[in-house]
Amino acid sequence: MTRTVYLNGEYLPEAEAKISIFDRGFLMADGVYEVTSVLGGKLIDFAGHCARLSRSLAELGMTNPHTDAEWQAIHHELVTRNAVIDGMVYLQVTRGNPGDRSFAFPDPEIAPTVVLFTQSNPGLADNPMAKTGMKVISIPDVRWGRRDIKTVQLLYPSMGKMAAKKAGVDDSWFVEDGHVTEGTSNNAYIIKGNRIITRQLSHDILHGITRAAVLRFAVEAQMEVEERPFTIAEAQGADEAFITSASAFVMPVVEVDGVAVGTGAPGKIAARLREIYLEEMLKSAI
Ligand code: PDD
Numbered sequence: 151m152t153r154t155v156y157l158n159g160e161y162l163p164e165a166e167a168k169i170s171i172f173d174r175g176f177l178m179a180d181g182v183y184e185v186t187s188v189l190g191g192k193l194i195d196f197a198g199h200c201a202r203l204s205r206s207l208a209e210l211g212m213t214n215p216h217t218d219a220e221w222q223a224i225h226h227e228l229v230t231r232n233a234v235i236d237g238m239v240y241l242q243v244t245r246g247n248p249g250d251r252s253f254a255f256p257d258p259e260i261a262p263t264v265v266l267f268t269q270s271n272p273g274l275a276d277n278p279m280a281k282t283g284m285k286v287i288s289i290p291d292v293r294w295g296r297r298d299i300k301t302v303q304l305l306y307p308s309m310g311k312m313a314a315k316k317a318g319v320d321d322s323w324f325v326e327d328g329h330v331t332e333g334t335s336n337n338a339y340i341i342k343g344n345r346i347i348t349r350q351l352s353h354d355i356l357h358g359i360t361r362a363a364v365l366r367f368a369v370e371a372q373m374e375v376e377e378r379p380f381t382i383a384e385a386q387g388a389d390e391a392f393i394t395s396a397s398a399f400v401m402p403v404v405e406v407d408g409v410a411v412g413t414g415a416p417g418k419i420a421a422r423l424r425e426i427y428l429e430e431m432l433k434s435a436i
Contacts, residue, residue: 154231156224156266161231164267173263175244177251179303181263182206183242186225187396188234188268189275189428192435193225194396198359203241206300211255212245215262222436228268236274238397241266242302275399275428283404283416284320284393288382289313291324291331298353310334321393323406326354329379336395337361338403340380340388340411341419347384350377360394360427367426373419382407390417399431400424 157167175181184203187194200218207214216224225239244263248256293306310322311334323338324331330338331349337358339348346368351357365375385391391403391411400423402416411417 151232153267154228155268156228156264158261158264161227167265169263169265170247170249172249172251173244173247175242175263175302178245178253179301180210180255181242181244181302182210182212182300183240183302184300185396186239186241187274187399188229188237188239189432189435191229191235192432193222193229193239194431194435195359195363196222196225196436198362199241199396202300202357202359203243207243209296209299210245210301212243212262213259215243215264224266228266232268232270234268234270236272237268237270238274239266239268244302271397274397277398277401279320279398279401280421280424281416283402285405286321286323286333286403286407287314287317287319288325288330288407289322291326293324296353297331297355298351298357300356307334319405323382323385325382329381330385331355331379333393333395336393336398336401338385339392339394340385341390341392341417342388344372344419345374345376346419347376347378347380347388349379358394358396360396360399363431364394364400364423364427367430368423371422371426386411388412390420392417392420392423394427400427 153164154161155164155167184199186199204214242265246260246262314322321333332338332355385406386409389412393401402420
């Protein structure tokens with residue numbers, strides 16, 4: 151089936167959606183994005199994604215081209231037109247096409263390029279990996295210093311995924327100054343006893359929308375949350391480990407750099423958090 155995609159105000163068959171070779175997203179990775187999960191035809195934690203999009207754009211000095219209500223309407227239109235039951239909506243806003251290549255931002259600001267498309271993934275919430283857990287390796291974090299802005303500079307995260315693939319595991323965790331920052335496309339956590347440990351928010355990591363919800367639910371479920379950096383050795387000695395993202399939700403991690411975490415099987419707390427997250431998010435899905 152040919153997908154309908156959204157480009158600058160138009161709904162088009164995917165093959166007809168074209169952008170300029172001078173687009174700054176293409177030439178400079180000058181753009182931001184969001185990924186919102188769809189479960190049962192509804193958007194998960196949409197308000198969170200809208201809020202982060204606004205922040206990313208503001209940090210880069212770009213005007214948000216739409217109100218939250220307009221963004222929501224576009225998301226719903228695409229989900230409906232493409233009959234998405236489970237999957238995601240990808241949204242990207244770039245600084246547009248200045249008609250030439252120049253390092254300086256166009257001044258005054260020009261029209262941004264706005265692209266949205268859907269990806270179907272039936273049974274997204276029943277990913278079998280939730281039962282087996284995932285394995286990670288660690289690699290140095292050599293990304294830029296504003297990882298809190300959700301830019302489309304994804305080359306190093308892609309290289310991290312490839313390093314994991316080559317090592318026969320599922321993902322890489324980035325390490326900076328001896329401590330884990332985050333996964334290639336997710337936030338990282340360890341559990342010791344009843345305590346969930348994850349790096350505090352700063353410019354070093356993306357402020358995960360799933361992270362915010364999961365930590366809120368953890369506190370409500372009487373778990374302790376400690377926001378601080380942790381080492382790979384600590385992760386290897388932890389009772390459990392897991393990651394969160396809009397597309398993986400809560401996913402247990404059972405091995406770090408070849409060493410089993412806890413029993414080497416998904417832990418009870420991560421499983422419970424996944425359950426609570428999905429249950430609560432389905433209630434508030436729109
Ligand atoms: N990635 N950290 C990084 C580097 C990410 O790319 C992501 C999300 C997260 C988790 O954020 P959230 O919970 O808001 O999805 C953390 C998305 C899913 C992606 O690039 O596909």
